[in-house]
Amino acid sequence: MAAEAVLDTHVVREAEGGRIPGNKxxxxxxxxxxxxxxxxxxxxxxxRANFPDAFQNGAERLSRxxxxxxxxxxVTSSFFIACSVxxxxxGKRRQSIYWLVAGLIVALGYPVAKYxxxxxxxxxxxxxxxxxxxxxxxxxxxxxxGILWVLVRxxxxxxxxxxxxxxxxxxxxxxxxxxxxLVIFPMFYVLA
Amino acid sequence: MSTSHKTPxxxxxxxxxxxxxxxxxxxxxxxxxxxxxAAAWLPLxxxxxxxxxxxxxxxxxxxxxxxxxxxxxxLKGFIAFAPLWLILTGFYGGQFAQWGSLFxxx
Numbered sequence: 077m078a079a080e081a082v083l084d085t086h087v088v089r090e091a092e093g094g095r096i097p098g099n100k101x102x103x104x105x106x107x108x109x110x111x112x113x114x115x116x117x118x119x120x121x122x123x124r125a126n127f128p129d130a131f132q133n134g135a136e137r138l139s140r141x142x143x144x145x146x147x148x149x150x151v152t153s154s155f156f157i158a159c160s161v162x163x164x165x166x167g168k169r170r171q172s173i174y175w176l177v178a179g180l181i182v183a184l185g186y187p188v189a190k191y192x193x194x195x196x197x198x199x200x201x202x203x204x205x206x207x208x209x210x211x212x213x214x215x216x217x218x219x220x221x222g223i224l225w226v227l228v229r230x231x232x233x234x235x236x237x238x239x240x241x242x243x244x245x246x247x248x249x250x251x252x253x254x255x256x257x258l259v260i261f262p263m264f265y266v267l268a
Numbered sequence: 269m270s271t272s273h274k275t276p277x278x279x280x281x282x283x284x285x286x287x288x289x290x291x292x293x294x295x296x297x298x299x300x301x302x303x304x305x306a307a308a309w310l311p312l313x314x315x316x317x318x319x320x321x322x323x324x325x326x327x328x329x330x331x332x333x334x335x336x337x338x339x340x341x342x343l344k345g346f347i348a349f350a351p352l353w354l355i356l357t358g359f360y361g362g363q364f365a366q367w368g369s370l371f372x373x374x
Contacts, residue, residue: 094336125364155287266301
């Protein structure tokens with residue numbers, strides 16, 4: 077009953093102009109994040125147009141396995157967190173917490189994979205001063221800290237079927253960070 | 269006033285299918301990069317795959333079809349931004365470099 081009531085509320089919000097997943101503040105942050113990365117992408121593409129050989133040779137030295145593993149980790153953790161939101165909507169609080177824990181564990185694989193990649197690069201003499209990739213790691217770290225915070229709140233009953241905007245806000249941020257990685261992945265690991 | 273009856277889903281099936289699709293496309297784009305790394309059309313295909321993957325995340329994970337029009341536009345714009353640049357620099361990289369050097373000279 078409660079889940080149906082919440083879904084009806086969502087229909088009303090949609091009729092008023094559309095839903096805001098999570099809250100407005102989070103979407104201001106996500107929009108700023110998109111603008112920041114859009115500027116970095118422009119810098120990347122201008123540099124690539126001017127020095128195509130350097131980019132081609134550099135990309136060939138990066139580990140495609142690392143890039144693929146990070147992509148699969150990002151996509152999978154995003155999927156688990158989306159499942160956490162949907163199960164919460166259905167009123168299955170315990171399942172929602174389990175999905176969130178799974179999302180956190182998989183998300184933690186990203187910094188680990190990145191650390192291994194950087195260590196491997198340094199062993200080959202690549203100094204790893206790549207701002208775009210590090211910047212994404214910083215954003216992902218904020219996301220992981222956010223998952224931890226939401227998990228603590230969720231474990232102590234902070235969310236309900238009627239009000240789980242905090243969980244949805246975190247999910248939106250993590251999905252946006254996932255979208256950014258999906259753009260970065262081919263730029264460094266596919267187009268060698 | 270038009271009233272839509274779309275509601276946020278509680279089903280995990282669309283999410284699972286989306287996740288499977290994203291994993292397959294990731295492995296496919298990696299394979300394409302290795303098999304056809306010298307092909308002139310590779311940036312175009314990679315750009316299409318990037319756009320498609322971003323759209324899948326927005327549509328199924330964020331449920332962008334149900335969101336406020338501003339959020340929908342922001343997502344659409346950002347997801348199309350990098351693929352467009354990929355295509356432009358992939359096919360017209362030389363001209364971009366020339367324009368860039370003109371700005372630098374002045």
